[in-house]
Amino acid sequence: MKMNLFKFILFLVCVLAVSCSTQNKKSDAEGVVSKTTMSSEPIVEDSSISKVGKKEIKKAVILESPTQKKNEISPYDTLNSYIKNQDEESILKESSRILMQNANDVKALNSLAMVYYKKGQFGLSKSLLMRALKVNAASPNYEVYSNLGILSLAVDEKMEAIKYFKKALEINPNDSVSSLNVGSQYVKNNDFEKAVMAFEIPYKKGNKDPRFLSNYAVSLVGVGKYEKASAVYNEALKDNNQNKEILFNYLVLLVDHQKKFPEALELIQRLKFVGVPEESRSKFQELELIARKENK
Numbered sequence: 001m002k003m004n005l006f007k008f009i010l011f012l013v014c015v016l017a018v019s020c021s022t023q024n025k026k027s028d029a030e031g032v033v034s035k036t037t038m039s040s041e042p043i044v045e046d047s048s049i050s051k052v053g054k055k056e057i058k059k060a061v062i063l064e065s066p067t068q069k070k071n072e073i074s075p076y077d078t079l080n081s082y083i084k085n086q087d088e089e090s091i092l093k094e095s096s097r098i099l100m101q102n103a104n105d106v107k108a109l110n111s112l113a114m115v116y117y118k119k120g121q122f123g124l125s126k127s128l129l130m131r132a133l134k135v136n137a138a139s140p141n142y143e144v145y146s147n148l149g150i151l152s153l154a155v156d157e158k159m160e161a162i163k164y165f166k167k168a169l170e171i172n173p174n175d176s177v178s179s180l181n182v183g184s185q186y187v188k189n190n191d192f193e194k195a196v197m198a199f200e201i202p203y204k205k206g207n208k209d210p211r212f213l214s215n216y217a218v219s220l221v222g223v224g225k226y227e228k229a230s231a232v233y234n235e236a237l238k239d240n241n242q243n244k245e246i247l248f249n250y251l252v253l254l255v256d257h258q259k260k261f262p263e264a265l266e267l268i269q270r271l272k273f274v275g276v277p278e279e280s281r282s283k284f285q286e287l288e289l290i291a292r293k294e295n296k
Contacts, residue, residue, distance in 0.1 A: 142171035192222025
């Protein structure tokens with residue numbers, strides 16, 4: 001299979017594990033984009049505090065421990081409520097209170113570490129996470145490893161980040177957020193086979209973020225799965241039909257790989273309406289010439 005991978009605009013999605021089975025909060029960390037890509041705002045989720053999305057609030061899911069009865073009060077009830085409400089200062093205070101009683105409490109260490117991460121105090125955050133690993137060495141927590149991964153990305157230690165994300169997946173192969181993170185790094189390195197394997201987990205779990213779907217589709221094209229890539233692009237465009245980057249990536253697939261020129265011409269008209277990505281104008285003109293010539 002011969003393909004020019006430099007024709008794609010790659011979205012890089014950075015996602016962080018969710019503590020206590022919580023999900024989704026956007027960070028201020030910058031996305032890592034390869035020299036042949038177009039920059040886009042990254043998605044960064046952490047292990048402690050849920051993200052308020054543009055269309056819905058994805059609240060934390062607090063799982064009852066196996067030994068805890070339904071009406072029994074958990075020692076983490078207060079902390080969990082602060083995590084649900086994204087109250088960072090209260091998380092800091094409650095985590096500190098718990099640690100005063102038990103200096104080796106992994107949940108409190110993890111939660112406190114991510115508060116400091118959001119404050120940009122990466123050194124302190126890492127110290128707390130490493131401590132959480134040390135005190136729980138016999139039964140390591142995959143969320144702590146995932147948080148170490150996102151922390152490594154924040155300080156541009158990409159290989160360390162991949163190592164931590166892979167360690168999290170060794171402990172919990174179904175951890176979708178670690179899969180998203182490591183898959184994004186594989187996309188950046190053009191290692192599409194590994195990226196596809198990593199992205200399969202969050203895709204099967206129903207992740208519909210358009211930037212993730214675009215990355216997944218690009219990876220599928222990279223391994224020659226064109227029909228599936230086309231289906232994923234269409235899925236990404238359902239609620240984002242004017243996303244110029246996804247439209248352009250899809251156009252590359254239609255012209256360069258599937259040779260579906262009538263469909264490509266329709267997409268070209270849509271791109272002319274919403275605007276062609278600035279970095280892709282020359283390639284767009286080339287694709288349009290090919291589509292019009294081959295469609296005659």
